[in-house]
Amino acid sequence: MTEMTARPRPCFTTIRALYGELTEAERRVADYILSDPGQVAVSSIHDVARASGTGPATVGRLCTKLGYAGFPKLKVAVAVEVYQTPDRDGIDVAANDRDSDVIRKVFTLAEQSLRDTSAWIPATDVVRCAEILLAARRTEIYAVGGLSIAMAHVFQHRLMVAGVPCAIVAGGEQQETLAAGLLGAGDVAIGISKSGVTARVLGALETAAAAGARTIGLSSSPGSPLSQITDLTLVASAAGDPGWSHPPASHVSMHALVDAVYVIMLRRRYLEE
CATH class of the missing domain: 3.40.50.10490 (Glucose-6-phosphate isomerase like protein; domain 1)
Incomplete structure (x- = not known):
């Protein structure tokens, strides 16, 4: 499948979008990835399976459902997002934000949505x-x-x-x-x-x-x-x-x-x- 860019498919966006279609075990793996992506980026498939209370086969099935050809491809996508994605506190609008912060966050959200879509859509x-x-x-x-x-x-x-x-x-x-x-x-x-x-x-x-x-x-x-x-x-x-x-x-x-x-x-x- 030809992608619009060479960037890996955005992992976090894909997990959230497909979360409702995952099995209970696959959700445990997904939850672990979202909660500690930095650790996932340096872990083996067996490490991720143990940490999420599942098995390597479940991790492998999740990789396939998310559109990755194996765990190494998933790790690359996670590492890219860890490096490129701002912290949630940096993009979610809060009640005590200044007007200038709100404007910056809205533009950051727009930029991230465009990057994710460019990487996602064939x-x-x-x-x-x-x-x-x-x-x-x-x-x-x-x-x-x-x-x-x-x-x-x-x-x-x-x-x-x-x-x-x-x-x-x-x-x-x-x-x-x-x-x-x-x-x-x-x-x-x-x-x-x-x-x-x-x-x-x-x-x-x-x-x-x-x-x-x-x-x-x-x-x-x-x-x-x-x-x-x-x-x-x-x-x-x-x-x-x-x-x-x-x-x-x-x-x-x-x-x-x-x-x-x-x-x-x-x-x-x-x-x-």
């Missing part, structure tokens, strides 16, 4: 998304909630500038289901859901797929139901305190992914003819 997925959209006869976007709707408008604008007809459908479950059912072969349905579990978005995409349309997801949750029912899902990292329902700068990496698709589309349509 370039082939971005290119494939652009090519699917360029071939679309008709495109519709389904989204629920403030930030998702805002991202839908950004995506719609980019598609229309690139010459792809696009409409946003967000008038309620009944309207979304009816619209999705009118799609067919040659059409594309895009679902935007940060969590990847928004029922209305999932329902619209399933209806569109049943009608013969291609489906694309945009999310911050790899392995979510959204990614399991779509032909292709682009996953953007959202660094930040999970206690926030909408972490500061959480939309920045998603916006960057949309722009990457947009630029590929422009190249294909106008520069490579």
Whole structure:
């Protein structure tokens, strides 16, 4: 799988994103990695297994689930993050922060989200998304909630500038289901859901797929139901305190992914003819 950069896949972001899909034993290993990454970076697979109360086979399975070809690759990713990732106290917004601290932390979160997404997303997925959209006869976007709707408008604008007809459908479950059912072969349905579990978005995409349309997801949750029912899902990292329902700068990496698709589309349509 070709990555957009040579950096290892971001380990901490991947663990948090896939945590709900791990077994109890795998979670113990994941918890140990997150709690003492510096020690993990200099440990053997047997050391990590003992420290987490599991076995080497469990550590190996976790490596595979996280997308690493063995424990040595995981160690490299952990070491990179230990070196590059700021302490949580340095990026989480606190009640007693000065205004200047808040501004710095928001920009730091945005930078980290962009770095993580660049390392995470395969370039082939971005290119494939652009090519699917360029071939679309008709495109519709389904989204629920403030930030998702805002991202839908950004995506719609980019598609229309690139010459792809696009409409946003967000008038309620009944309207979304009816619209999705009118799609067919040659059409594309895009679902935007940060969590990847928004029922209305999932329902619209399933209806569109049943009608013969291609489906694309945009999310911050790899392995979510959204990614399991779509032909292709682009996953953007959202660094930040999970206690926030909408972490500061959480939309920045998603916006960057949309722009990457947009630029590929422009190249294909106008520069490579």
